[in-house]
Amino acid sequence: MTRVLISADMEGVTGVTCPDDVEPGTAAWERMRPLLTGDVNAVIDGLLAGGASDVLVNDAHYTQRNLLLEAVDPRARLLTGRHKPLGMMEGIDRADAVVFLGYHTGAGERGVLSHTYLGTGPTAFRIDGEPADEGRMNALIAEEHGVPVVLVTGDDLTCEASRAWAPAARVVAVKECVSRYAALCLPPARSAELLRAQALAALRAHAARGDGPRTAGAGSPSDRSHRFELDFHAPHLAEAVGAVPTVERNGPRGIAFTAPDATTAARTFKVCTTVAGAAMEDHFA
Template sequence: MTRVLISADMEGVTGVTCPDDVEPGTASWERMRPLLTGDVNAVVDGLLAGGASEVLVNDAHYTQRNLLLENLDPRARLLTGRHKPLGMMEGIALADAVVLLGYHTGAGEQGVLSHTYLGTGLTAFRIDGEPADEGRMNALIAEEHGVPVVLVTGDDLTCEAAGAWAPEAGVVAVKECVSRYAAICLPPARSAELLRAQAMKAVRRHRVRSEHPDSGTPHVRGGSARSHRFELDFHAPHLAAAVLAVPTVEPNGPRGIAFTAPDATTAARTFKVCTSVAGAAMEDHFD
C-alpha cells in the first residue's frame, strides 16, 4: 500500500503569473482555480496509474479553499480549510510519500511570484545557513516523519532549487520564469501530460526503493528529529523588533531575527508565529 499526500500551493501551477491569479475573490483567481484543480487531477491520475493506493490532497494556498471539489478526481480526497496543525503539510502522518505541487521560490529570489509567507515583510529566509523557502521547510517536516518528497512542480527555478532539498524527487516545470510576474507557460493539456507522466514515474520509483533497498536509497518509515536554526530578515527594523517578543527568538542583525528549535515541526510552528507577529506589525500606509 502506498499512500500519497499532495500539498497543493497555487503560485507554481499552470498559467499563474500575477498576484490577482492567486488572490481569493478576484476574477483572475476564479479563472485559475480550474487550472489548479487540473494540475492536481493530472498528478492524482499519474500517482494512481503508478500504483498509489490512496491520494489525499491538502489545499495549502492562502485561505486553503481554492481547489474545486466538484471537479476533483473522484478517486482522491480533499483536505480543505484553515487552521490545520501542520498547515501546508497537514496529512503527512497519513502518507508514505508526498508531492509538493504548485510551489515557488522564496523571498528575495528570482522566480514567478517568489515570496515566503506574503504580508510579513520577509526579504530573506535561511535554514541551517542555507537559502530557504516554503519547499525546503516542508521537506524537512516530511523528512522528520520519514516520508520522502517524490515530486515537486512549479516554475523552472523552483524545480532547480528543489535539487538542493529534495535531490531524489522528480520535477515538473509547467512554466519558465521571465520575471516575478511573467512566464512562458505551457497550455494545460501539455502540462497535464508531463505531470501525469512524472507522477507515475515518481510513485513507481518510490515503490521500488521501498521494496528493494539495493535499487537506491530505501524509504524507511519513521524519521528522526534534529535541531534547526532559522534566520529571517525583514525589510524594516520594527518588524524584527516586534518578533523578539516570541520566546526563543534572538536578534540577528538590524533587521533580522533567529531561533533554534529541537526539530523541524517545532521550527515551522515557531516560524509561523514569527511571521504572524511580523504581519500584525505591518502598517498599511508606511510599509
C-alpha cells in the same frame, strides 16, 4: 499499498503569474482555480496509475479553500480549510510519499511570485545557514516523518532549487520564469500531460527504491535541531517578531531562533510570520 499526500500551493501552478491570480476573491483567482484543480487532477491520475493506493490532497495555499471540490478527481480526498496543526504539511502522518505541487522560490530569490509565507516583508530566509524556502522547510518536516518527497512542480527555478532539498524527486516545470510577474506558460493540456507522466514515473521510482509503507514508529519528531533565520525589509518587523518567545534579534532587520526539531521550527516560523504580518500598515508595510 502506497499512500500519497499532495501538498498543493498555488503560485507555481499552470498559468499563474501575478498576485491577483492567487488572491482569494479576485476575478483572476476565480479564473485560476480550475487550472489549479486541473494540475492536481493530472497528478492524482498519474499517482494512481503508478500504483498509489490512496491520494490525499491538502489545499495548502493562503485561505486553504482554493481547489474546486466538485471538480477534484473522485478517487482522491481533499483536505480543505484553515488552522491545520501542520499547515501545508497536514496529512504527512498518514502518507508514505509526498508531492509538492505548485510550489515557488523563496523571499529574495528570482522566480514567479517568489516569497516566503508573506507576499511582502521577508527578504531572505535561511535554515542551518543555507538559503531556504517553503519547500526546504516542508521537506524537513517530511523527512522527520520518514516520508520522501517524490515530485515537485512549479516554475523552472523552483524545480532547480528543489535539487538541494529533494534530490531524488521528479520535477515538472509548468512555466519558465521571465520575471517575478511574468512567465512562459504551457497551456493546461500540455502541462497536464507532463504532470501525469512524471507523477506516474515518480511512484514507480519510489517503488523501485524499495520505499514502501512507513515502518511502525515513523512520524515522531527527531532530535535534530534547526536554526532558522529570517530577514525583513524594515526594522519594525524584526522588532515585533522579537517579542516571540525563543526568538532573538539577528541584526537591525533580522531574527533567528533554534528549535529542537523541524516540526517545532516550522510552527515557530508560522508564529513569526503571523506577527510580522500583523505589524504591517497599509502603504507603509
